[in-house]
Amino acid sequence: MPLRLLHALGRGIWTLILRWQNWLVGAALLAAVLVGIRCYPHAPLAAQASTSTGVYDASGQLLRLTLSRDDKYRQWLPLAQMPPALVEAVMLHEDAWFRWHPGFNPVSLVRGAWVSYVRGGNRQGGSTLTMQLARLLYRLNTRSPAGKAEQVLRAVWLELRYSKNEILEAYLNYAPYGGNVEGVAAASLVYFGKRPQDLSLPEALTLAVVPQDPTRRLRGAADAATGAVPALQQADLNRGLRAARDRLYARWRERHGADAGDDALMRLPLNLGATAQLPFIAPHAVEQVLREARLAGHGDAPRIDTTLDAGLQRVLERQLRETLQREGARGLDNAAALLVDTRDMGIKALVGSADYANAAIAGQVNGTAAKRSPGSTLKPFIYALGMDQGVLHPRTVLRDVPSSFGPFTPENYDGRFLGPVTATEALIRSRNIPAVWVASQLASPNLYEFLKRAGISRMLGERHYGLALVLGGGEVTMQELAGLYAMLANQGELRPLRLRQDEPVAPGVRLLSAEASFMTLDMLKQNPRPDEATTATPARLPIYWKTGTSWGFRDAWTAGGFGPYVLVVWMGNFDGAGNPALIGVETAAPLFFRMADAILAHDRRLAEPAWTIPPQLRKVEICLASGDLPNAWCPQRGTTWFIPGKSPIRVSTVHRPVVVDTRTGRVACPPYDPATTRTEIYEFWPSDLARVFAQAGIPRRKPPDDADCAAGDGDAPRITSPLRGAAYTLRARGGEESRVAFSATVDAGVRQVYWFVDDEYIGAAGSGETLFWQAAAAGTHTARAVDDHGRSDTRELRVIAVN
Structure with missing residues (x-):
C-alpha cells in the first residue's frame, strides 16, 4: 500500500x-x-431473612421442620442443588427472557399496562423474576404506577449488584407458596413430603405455577388446621392449579417433545399435604438437639442430621403407649425410654414422656434428662469395682445377714435375709446388704469417686451420701445411666452419647478393666427375665439387665443391653409422687422386655457382638459352698472367672474333717484310737450365717461339741458391735441408754466369746449372744473379743459424755 x-x-x-x-x-x-x-462488598441475598431448621434422622427422614425467626417455613437451598426441571419450569412459566433482560422486560410491562389500564382486563403486572424478588425483599406495593416504577428501579439495582444465578437462587428461596410457606425447599417438604431433588416432573411443574397466585391456586388444598386434603386426594385437583400446571406442561412439551411416560404421570392425581401434616417425631430429642445447637451458636443451621432412627422411635413409643394403657388402672401414666447404639454411642430413640402434648403429666418435660434416684441400677458398678480391686469374684460367697455399717443399717426390700449368697446371686436378686458390704470395702475409687469420674452431674459432697449412695441415695439422669451401661459393653471405656451425626465418636476414658466389665455383663446375663415362665419364644439374643426402685416408690427402672444396644426404661411421675406399683421388676422390667422383643423383631439382622474374653481372664475351680478354692473335703465344685493377681484367693474352710469319739459323740482328742473314733466331714458356718439358716428353717448338720483338747483352723471372730467409727454417749443419769452392745460373728466350732475393754475382762457371752457394757468415763477405749479357741478381734470404741 x-x-x-x-x-x-x-x-x-x-x-x-x-x-x-x-x-x-x-x-x-x-x-x-x-x-x-x-x-x-454487599451482603448475600441469603442473609436477607432467617431460615427454618430441618431436623432429620440417620436415614434422612424429616423429624421436624421448625419455624424461622419471622415465623415462616423457609429453607435456603443453593441453586446447584435444585432440580434442573424445576428451575427451567419456573423460568419458562414466569420469565422466559430472564437471562437477557436488565431486570425488567419492556415488552411485558407495556403488555401488562395495556391489558390492565386500557382494555380493563385482569390486572397483569408484567413482572420479571428480578422484579418479583425486589417486591418480596423490599415489601413493595406494586399495584400503583408509582409502586411499579419503584419495583423496576429496585430490580435494576439488584441486577447491578448480583449475578443472574444469585437472583434466580434468591427468588426460588423467597417465592411465596401459600400461608407462611416460602421457597421451593420448604414447599417441597410441606406439600409433597420430600426434598426438591426428589420431585417428579408433575410435582415440579405444580410448584412452578403456585407462586404466581398462591392464594387461589392452593384453594381446596389441605386444610391448614386439620391437615385434611379432601379436594386433592381426588382426581379433581384444584381447577385453577391444575389448569395452570397443564398449560405449563403444554409449553414444556413444545420445548422437550412428547413423552408417553410424562403424559401418564400428568394424569395421576396429586396429593398435597399441609403444614399441619409436617412430621413431629421424637419431640424431646429434637428439642434437645436444637437447644444444644443454639448454645453452640448454630441456631440458624438449615439442616441437622441426628443419630435417631425414626423406625425404632416408633417401636419404643408404641410399646410404651400400649403398656400404659394396660397399667392405667394402677395409676401408672408416665414413662420414658432411651436406646443407645454402643458401637458409636449414637442415641437411636429417645422417648422423653408418655405424651408430649399432655399437660396433666407435664409431657413436655424430657424425662431422659431429668435427675432421678436410680435405685439399685448402680449395683453392677459396685461389683465391677470390687472385682477390679480384688474384693470378690463372681462366685465369692457374701453374707446377706443383718448388718450395720457405722450408723447405716440397710435392709433388704423384702425384709428377709438369705444367708450366704454368691456375688452373682446377690447382684441379680438385688440384695442390699451384700452390695453395701462390697461398697464399704472399696478403696480408690469408691463408688462416689467412680461416679464423679464418669461425669455424673450436680453431685453433692461425698459425706452427704455415705454408703446410701449404693442404694440410690444420689440422683442421675437416664442419659447418664445409659452411658454407664454402655461403658460395660465397651469393655470399661466411657464414651459420651451422641445425638448429632456430625459429632465425632470421642475416644473412651477407661473407668473399669476389660476383665471386670466382662464378668459384670456375664453376671447380669444370668438374670432371668420376669416373664420367663410365660414366654413361649425367648429373645434371640442374650439380655443383660438390672432393675431399680427408688425410696418411696417414686421411680421404677430397668437398664440393660442386648446385641449392640443399651436400653433404659423409667416409670414414675415428674412431680415425684410415689405409687406402690412403681417397682422396677414389676412395672419397668416388663416394659423393658416388650421393647427389647419389639426391637429384635423390627430388625432381624441384629446379632450379638463378638465378645472377646479379655486375655488376663481365667477360669478356676472353686468350692461352691464358700466360693474359695476347694479343699480336699469340698463335695460340690464349680468354676468361676478369675483375674490372676487381683481376685481374692484362699482355700475354703467351710468343710472340715472332725474326728468323733463314737462313745461320747464329742470331738476326740489325739492320739486317736481307730476302734473308738471315726472321721466325719462337717460344714462350719459362722454364727451369723448359722442363725439365718435356723431362722429360715434350712437344716444344717451341727458340728459336735469340742473336747477341751480341740483346736481348729477356723475363722477368728469378727466384731459387729460396737460399730466401726461410731461414737457412743455416756449420760449423767446412766441407765440402759448409756449401755454399749458387744456382739461378734464367730466360727461354727465356737461356743463362748470372752470380752475385754482396755485389757480388762468384762464378761462372756455364748455364740450369737450379746453382752452389754456400761462405760465408767468418757474417752477412747479398745474392745477385744476372744473365742474359746484363742482367736481374737479388736475394735476402737469412742465414748462421749453428755448431760
Whole structure:
C-alpha cells in the first residue's frame, strides 16, 4: 500500500477518535461504575431473612421442620442443588427472557399496562423474576404506577449488584407458596413430603405455577388446621392449579417433545399435604438437639442430621403407649425410654414422656434428662469395682445377714435375709446388704469417686451420701445411666452419647478393666427375665439387665443391653409422687422386655457382638459352698472367672474333717484310737450365717461339741458391735441408754466369746449372744473379743459424755 494511503487512513481513524472521544470516555466510566457496583462488598441475598431448621434422622427422614425467626417455613437451598426441571419450569412459566433482560422486560410491562389500564382486563403486572424478588425483599406495593416504577428501579439495582444465578437462587428461596410457606425447599417438604431433588416432573411443574397466585391456586388444598386434603386426594385437583400446571406442561412439551411416560404421570392425581401434616417425631430429642445447637451458636443451621432412627422411635413409643394403657388402672401414666447404639454411642430413640402434648403429666418435660434416684441400677458398678480391686469374684460367697455399717443399717426390700449368697446371686436378686458390704470395702475409687469420674452431674459432697449412695441415695439422669451401661459393653471405656451425626465418636476414658466389665455383663446375663415362665419364644439374643426402685416408690427402672444396644426404661411421675406399683421388676422390667422383643423383631439382622474374653481372664475351680478354692473335703465344685493377681484367693474352710469319739459323740482328742473314733466331714458356718439358716428353717448338720483338747483352723471372730467409727454417749443419769452392745460373728466350732475393754475382762457371752457394757468415763477405749479357741478381734470404741 502506498505510504500516502497509510497516512490518510491514520488521519481518518484519529479524526473518528477525536469526534467520539466523549462517548468513549463516558462508556468507559459507565463500565467502571458498573464493575465497581458489582465488586463492591454487599451482603448475600441469603442473609436477607432467617431460615427454618430441618431436623432429620440417620436415614434422612424429616423429624421436624421448625419455624424461622419471622415465623415462616423457609429453607435456603443453593441453586446447584435444585432440580434442573424445576428451575427451567419456573423460568419458562414466569420469565422466559430472564437471562437477557436488565431486570425488567419492556415488552411485558407495556403488555401488562395495556391489558390492565386500557382494555380493563385482569390486572397483569408484567413482572420479571428480578422484579418479583425486589417486591418480596423490599415489601413493595406494586399495584400503583408509582409502586411499579419503584419495583423496576429496585430490580435494576439488584441486577447491578448480583449475578443472574444469585437472583434466580434468591427468588426460588423467597417465592411465596401459600400461608407462611416460602421457597421451593420448604414447599417441597410441606406439600409433597420430600426434598426438591426428589420431585417428579408433575410435582415440579405444580410448584412452578403456585407462586404466581398462591392464594387461589392452593384453594381446596389441605386444610391448614386439620391437615385434611379432601379436594386433592381426588382426581379433581384444584381447577385453577391444575389448569395452570397443564398449560405449563403444554409449553414444556413444545420445548422437550412428547413423552408417553410424562403424559401418564400428568394424569395421576396429586396429593398435597399441609403444614399441619409436617412430621413431629421424637419431640424431646429434637428439642434437645436444637437447644444444644443454639448454645453452640448454630441456631440458624438449615439442616441437622441426628443419630435417631425414626423406625425404632416408633417401636419404643408404641410399646410404651400400649403398656400404659394396660397399667392405667394402677395409676401408672408416665414413662420414658432411651436406646443407645454402643458401637458409636449414637442415641437411636429417645422417648422423653408418655405424651408430649399432655399437660396433666407435664409431657413436655424430657424425662431422659431429668435427675432421678436410680435405685439399685448402680449395683453392677459396685461389683465391677470390687472385682477390679480384688474384693470378690463372681462366685465369692457374701453374707446377706443383718448388718450395720457405722450408723447405716440397710435392709433388704423384702425384709428377709438369705444367708450366704454368691456375688452373682446377690447382684441379680438385688440384695442390699451384700452390695453395701462390697461398697464399704472399696478403696480408690469408691463408688462416689467412680461416679464423679464418669461425669455424673450436680453431685453433692461425698459425706452427704455415705454408703446410701449404693442404694440410690444420689440422683442421675437416664442419659447418664445409659452411658454407664454402655461403658460395660465397651469393655470399661466411657464414651459420651451422641445425638448429632456430625459429632465425632470421642475416644473412651477407661473407668473399669476389660476383665471386670466382662464378668459384670456375664453376671447380669444370668438374670432371668420376669416373664420367663410365660414366654413361649425367648429373645434371640442374650439380655443383660438390672432393675431399680427408688425410696418411696417414686421411680421404677430397668437398664440393660442386648446385641449392640443399651436400653433404659423409667416409670414414675415428674412431680415425684410415689405409687406402690412403681417397682422396677414389676412395672419397668416388663416394659423393658416388650421393647427389647419389639426391637429384635423390627430388625432381624441384629446379632450379638463378638465378645472377646479379655486375655488376663481365667477360669478356676472353686468350692461352691464358700466360693474359695476347694479343699480336699469340698463335695460340690464349680468354676468361676478369675483375674490372676487381683481376685481374692484362699482355700475354703467351710468343710472340715472332725474326728468323733463314737462313745461320747464329742470331738476326740489325739492320739486317736481307730476302734473308738471315726472321721466325719462337717460344714462350719459362722454364727451369723448359722442363725439365718435356723431362722429360715434350712437344716444344717451341727458340728459336735469340742473336747477341751480341740483346736481348729477356723475363722477368728469378727466384731459387729460396737460399730466401726461410731461414737457412743455416756449420760449423767446412766441407765440402759448409756449401755454399749458387744456382739461378734464367730466360727461354727465356737461356743463362748470372752470380752475385754482396755485389757480388762468384762464378761462372756455364748455364740450369737450379746453382752452389754456400761462405760465408767468418757474417752477412747479398745474392745477385744476372744473365742474359746484363742482367736481374737479388736475394735476402737469412742465414748462421749453428755448431760
